[in-house]
Amino acid sequence: MINNTKKIKNQLAKRYAKEKRFKVYGLSAIAVSIAFLLSLLINISTTGFPAFQQTYINIEVDIDSKLLNLNDKYSEKALFRANYRKVINQSLKTLFPGVKGRKQKKALRQLVSKGARYQLRDFVMNNPSVIGTKQSLWFLARDDVDVFMKGGIDRSLPESDRRLKNFQLAWIDQLLAENSLEKRFNVNFFTQGDSREPEQAGIKGAMIGSLLTMLVTMLLSFPIGVSAAIYLEEFAPKNNRWVDIIEININNLAAVPSIVFGLLGLAVFIGFFGVPRSIPLIGGLVLTLMTLPTIIISSRAALKAVPPSIREAALGLGASRVQTTFHHVVPAAMPGILTGTIIGMAQALGETAPLLMIGMVAFIADVPQGVTDPSTVLPVQIYLWSDSPERAFTERTSAAIMVLLGFLTVMNLLAVIMRRKFEKKR
Amino acid sequence: MINIKKREELDIKIDKTVGKPFINDAKFSTRNVDVFYGEKQAIFDANIDIGKNQIIAMIGPSGCGKSTFLRCLNRMNDTIQDCHISGDIKLDDEDIYQRQQDPVLLRARVGMVFQKPNPFPKSIYDNVAYGAKLHGLAGSKIELDELVEKSLTRAGLFKEVKDSLHKPGTGLSGGQQQRLCIARTIAIDPEVILMDEPTSALDPIATAVIEELMISLSKKYTIAIVTHSMQQAARVSQRTAYFHLGYLVEVNDTNTVFTNPEHQLTENYITGRFG
Ligand SMILES: Nc1ncnc2c1ncn2[C@@H]1O[C@H](COP(=O)(O)OP(=O)(O)OP(=O)(O)O)[C@@H](O)[C@H]1O
Ligand SMILES: [Mg+2]
Numbered sequence: 001m002i003n004n005t006k007k008i009k010n011q012l013a014k015r016y017a018k019e020k021r022f023k024v025y026g027l028s029a030i031a032v033s034i035a036f037l038l039s040l041l042i043n044i045s046t047t048g049f050p051a052f053q054q055t056y057i058n059i060e061v062d063i064d065s066k067l068l069n070l071n072d073k074y075s076e077k078a079l080f081r082a083n084y085r086k087v088i089n090q091s092l093k094t095l096f097p098g099v100k101g102r103k104q105k106k107a108l109r110q111l112v113s114k115g116a117r118y119q120l121r122d123f124v125m126n127n128p129s130v131i132g133t134k135q136s137l138w139f140l141a142r143d144d145v146d147v148f149m150k151g152g153i154d155r156s157l158p159e160s161d162r163r164l165k166n167f168q169l170a171w172i173d174q175l176l177a178e179n180s181l182e183k184r185f186n187v188n189f190f191t192q193g194d195s196r197e198p199e200q201a202g203i204k205g206a207m208i209g210s211l212l213t214m215l216v217t218m219l220l221s222f223p224i225g226v227s228a229a230i231y232l233e234e235f236a237p238k239n240n241r242w243v244d245i246i247e248i249n250i251n252n253l254a255a256v257p258s259i260v261f262g263l264l265g266l267a268v269f270i271g272f273f274g275v276p277r278s279i280p281l282i283g284g285l286v287l288t289l290m291t292l293p294t295i296i297i298s299s300r301a302a303l304k305a306v307p308p309s310i311r312e313a314a315l316g317l318g319a320s321r322v323q324t325t326f327h328h329v330v331p332a333a334m335p336g337i338l339t340g341t342i343i344g345m346a347q348a349l350g351e352t353a354p355l356l357m358i359g360m361v362a363f364i365a366d367v368p369q370g371v372t373d374p375s376t377v378l379p380v381q382i383y384l385w386s387d388s389p390e391r392a393f394t395e396r397t398s399a400a401i402m403v404l405l406g407f408l409t410v411m412n413l414l415a416v417i418m419r420r421k422f423e424k425k426r
Numbered sequence: 427m428i429n430i431k432k433r434e435e436l437d438i439k440i441d442k443t444v445g446k447p448f449i450n451d452a453k454f455s456t457r458n459v460d461v462f463y464g465e466k467q468a469i470f471d472a473n474i475d476i477g478k479n480q481i482i483a484m485i486g487p488s489g490c491g492k493s494t495f496l497r498c499l500n501r502m503n504d505t506i507q508d509c510h511i512s513g514d515i516k517l518d519d520e521d522i523y524q525r526q527q528d529p530v531l532l533r534a535r536v537g538m539v540f541q542k543p544n545p546f547p548k549s550i551y552d553n554v555a556y557g558a559k560l561h562g563l564a565g566s567k568i569e570l571d572e573l574v575e576k577s578l579t580r581a582g583l584f585k586e587v588k589d590s591l592h593k594p595g596t597g598l599s600g601g602q603q604q605r606l607c608i609a610r611t612i613a614i615d616p617e618v619i620l621m622d623e624p625t626s627a628l629d630p631i632a633t634a635v636i637e638e639l640m641i642s643l644s645k646k647y648t649i650a651i652v653t654h655s656m657q658q659a660a661r662v663s664q665r666t667a668y669f670h671l672g673y674l675v676e677v678n679d680t681n682t683v684f685t686n687p688e689h690q691l692t693e694n695y696i697t698g699r700f701g
Contacts (some may be wrong), residue, residue: 238507308505309544313607315505317557317614318534327556332547 044405048398054186054199055141055149057112057175061091062134063124070131079125084117088139096171107168113140115200140188141181143198143392148172149183152391163391189399193365194381198392201385203400205367209280209360209375210349210407216284216371217291217348222341224288225295229337232296233303234325254293261290262357270358277359278374286354291344298340302333334422342415346408352379378404440670443473444688445678447667453478453618453648454499459513461494461503468494472513472674474667476618481640481649483659483680486669487695492652493541495669496620499650500536501529517618534561537616539624541652543603545595545610550587553595553606554578557614573613581609582635600627608636612643619643621651625658637662656696660684668692 065072067090068082092108093099099108116139123137124130144163147153159166175181192202236243265286269275275282306329314324330337355361360376361384368375376384378400385397448455452475461469468491476482476499484492494503501522503509515522522532534557545553554574557563564570574591578584583605587598595606604627611619621640625633640649640662653659659666659680666683668676668691676683676692687693 307544309540309542310546312502312505312540313544313546313610314556316500316502316533316538316540317560317610318530319556319560320530323560328546 044398044401047395048400048402049395050150051189051395051399052186053150053183054188055146055181055183056138057141057145058136058138058178058180058182059088059091059095059112060134060136061087061120062094063087063120063131065131068124068131074128074131076125079128080121082121082124084120084124088112088116088120096174104167107165108171110142111145111168111171113142113199114197115140115195138182138184140199143390144168145172145181146199147391149181150395189396193367194363194376194384195365196363198388198390198396201393201396203378203381203396203403205364206376206378206381206400207403207407208368209283210377210404212280212368212371212375213283213287213377214345214349216281217287218341218345220284220288221291221295221344221348225292225341225344226299226337228292229296229299229303230325230330233300234329235321250293250296254297257353258290258351259353259357261286262354264289265354266357276372276374278362278364278376279372280368280375280377281371282358283355283360283377284371286358287348287351290351290354291348294344294347295337295341298343299333299337302336302340303329305336306332331422335419338415338418338422342411346411349407349411350379350404352383355380356383378407440673440675440689440691442471443674443677445676445682447474447674447677449475449477449665451478452476453480453518454650455514455516456498457514457516459495459498459511459515461491461498462508462510463494463506464508468672469498469674470672474674474677476648476650477665478648479644479646480665481644481651481663483663483666484650484652484669485654485656485659485666485695486675487671488654490669491672492669493622495674496538496622496650496652499618499620500533500538502533502538504529534614535616536618536620537611537614538620539604539608539611539622541622541626543600543607543627545598545603545606547594547596549592550578550595550598550606551591554609554613557610561614563614577609577613578606580612580639581605582632582639583609601629601632604628605632605636608639612639616647618648618650621649623652623654626654633658656684668695670695 064087067087068084069086070078070082089109092111096108099105119139120137123135141149144153148164148169153162153164155162155169164172172181188200189202190207191204192200193205195201232243232247265282266277269282269285270277275285310328310332311324314328315321319327355377361380362374362376363384364374364376366373382397382400382404385393385400454476455474457473459469459472460467472495484496486492497503498511498515499517499522503511511523517532517536521527546556548556551574554577555564555570558570558573564573575584575588578587583602586602587593587606595603598606604624608621608624625636628636637658640651643649651659651663663680665677666680667674668683668687668689670691676687676689678688683692684696687696693699
């Protein structure tokens with residue numbers, strides 16, 4: 001007895017040392033991953049935050065019906081077709097009367113965004129009474145001006161290395177002095193679709209596209225995946241060759257590169273069934289194929305973890321197998337099933353490759369209205385923007401990543417809330 | 427039939443069940459029942475009648491197949507992957523393993539309290555009400571409330587849980603869970619109740635409550651109980667069956683088994699020389 005105590009005591013120091021070492025390993029692993037995560041987040045948000053602001057220019061426009069090329073009749077059609085560009089260009093000329101030469105004139109026109117004319121058009125069409133008056137309006141500035149306002153263009157560089165020349169800087173300085181240049185919250189980013197002009201490009205199209213695609217994926221993969229898992233785990237004959245083959249194939253499918261699912265979707269849905277390409281419906285179908293193995297495997301694991309004594313208790317009371325499964329086993333496994341589903345959905349939300357295959361990478365400026373409208377999704381939008389040369393797209397790329405991360409966070413939060421609900425019910 | 431090496435290196439033969447395994451008025455009767463777990467045989471040729479409105483106690487050393495045998499009686503072993511059963515088991519003269527027999531109906535008639543307490547991860551109320559809801563036994567919410575209260579009271583649990591009926595059943599102590607499982611079983615009013623060590627986690631007072639319950643139930647119902655307490659077997663049961671390494675060694679009136687055992691193995695066990 002005393003001998004044993006001594007033996008145990010001798011070992012104890014070693015055991016504690018081992019424990020301490022393991023703790024240190026664990027903590028350093030966590031520290032490293034947090035450091036990576038933080039550097040990623042900081043990098044993305046410092047690049048991305050400027051995109052949530054946008055530079056606007058205040059210009060006094062003379063909404064003259066002659067300049068607009070309007071007759072006296074202000075029909076809707078006529079108003080829609082009127083020459084708003086001329087009005088804006090004229091106003092810019094009055095603002096900077098000394099401008100000469102083709103190059104400078106062109107540069108002057110390019111102070112404001114191409115979208116300014118549509119902004120003016122909408123304004124006039126909404127209140128036709130402004131025709132013939134002078135209005136002071138805020139227009140979207142061109143991306144170069146915006147980049148300068150956000151500190152992206154260095155004045156001290158030689159003129160030839162700058163996107164903005166000296167005369168342009170002089171205009172900006174004048175506008176600044178007159179308080180006619182201002183950074184505001186970038187509403188457009190959240191309310192517009194994609195555009196070739198970075199200052200007009202918004203993420204709404206991709207956001208709605210992602211939402212619709214996820215909706216299709218969720219509606220298909222959750223019921224199919226969970227039903228398959230329940231059947232395989234609770235009802236399928238055990239030690240049956242067919243069941244084994246199915247199981248092996250599901251596990252294999254989980255390891256198939258996602259682009260293959262894109263090719264499959266292209267061949268089967270578009271090629272064979274003739275579903276139009278680029279639409280959320282087909283994106284959802286392809287992502288369903290991709291997420292099904294994940295959902296099935298994790299749901300099966302969750303069902304397997306339900307203690308058999310619960311099944312026995314229900315069966316022993318005279319519940320049928322279906323009742324046992326749906327009254328007791330599935331609710332007990334629900335938190336695990338939801339976790340698996342969310343992991344699958346998060347994967348699908350961030351997936352790009354298979355969607356490229358089915359044409360969701362096309363440039364689409366319209367916000368999709370339904371699952372059959374052409375659209376793109378957030379990760380593809382990120383891919384598209386990161387590929388664009390304009391400097392203003394860089395910050396939009398990061399901002400889009402932030403929106404995507406926001407989506408993921410919301411999804412995970414929902415999962416946590418739902419898990420809590422299911423766990424509380426017990 | 428087979429020689430079994432005993433601790434004392436004694437060779438004792440188990441030919442066939444001694445005593446009085448068969449009676450008139452049987453609720454259950456089993457003939458030539460063999461049970462296998464995969465390759466391994468757990469019950470060898472069990473022949474026994476279980477009397478109507480009686481309590482039969484099953485005793486024997488750990489691992490001798492008492493639970494296995496009990497679980498055959500409501501086809502609970504069907505749920506175990508590679509468990510095979512051969513022989514005849516009749517309930518009211520009807521083979522419960524025949525194809526027409528619906529195991530769901532059988533288990534509503536033959537209730538079971540398991541060896542390990544297994545309350546549902548739901549509220550205490552729902553645990554007790556579940557079976558009644560399943561079989562449509564209560565017409566209204568009030569009836570159901572009454573049934574739940576009555577069942578919990580009979581299992582001697584109501585006083586302790588009456589303020590926490592909607593707390594999870596899994597939050598109770600081991601002994602409370604066991605009584606909850608008993609309440610859950612008697613709530614559906616089965617004809618036969620199989621109890622696998624129902625009082626193994628209970629203190630003497632709660633044990634007495636359950637024993638009283640069993641005795642009062644046995645006026646209307648048939649009860650088979652597995653127990654490791656020979657005093658309990660003696661207190662509640664009319665007949666006793668002794669199992670040994672998968673063999674049904676001896677069945678007789680409880681009095682006879684404890685005062686005048688026929689088989690050497692039975693005697694060794696009840697006198698404490700084995701097991
Ligand atoms: N699910 C199972 N799979 C395989 N073998 C089993 C299974 N359940 C029981 N056995 C085996 O069957 C034999 C009888 O087990 P059983 O549980 O019936 O014993 P018991 O008499 O109830 O014992 P205890 O008094 O300890 O509860 C044991 O040898 C055991 O190992
Ligand atoms: Mg047992």
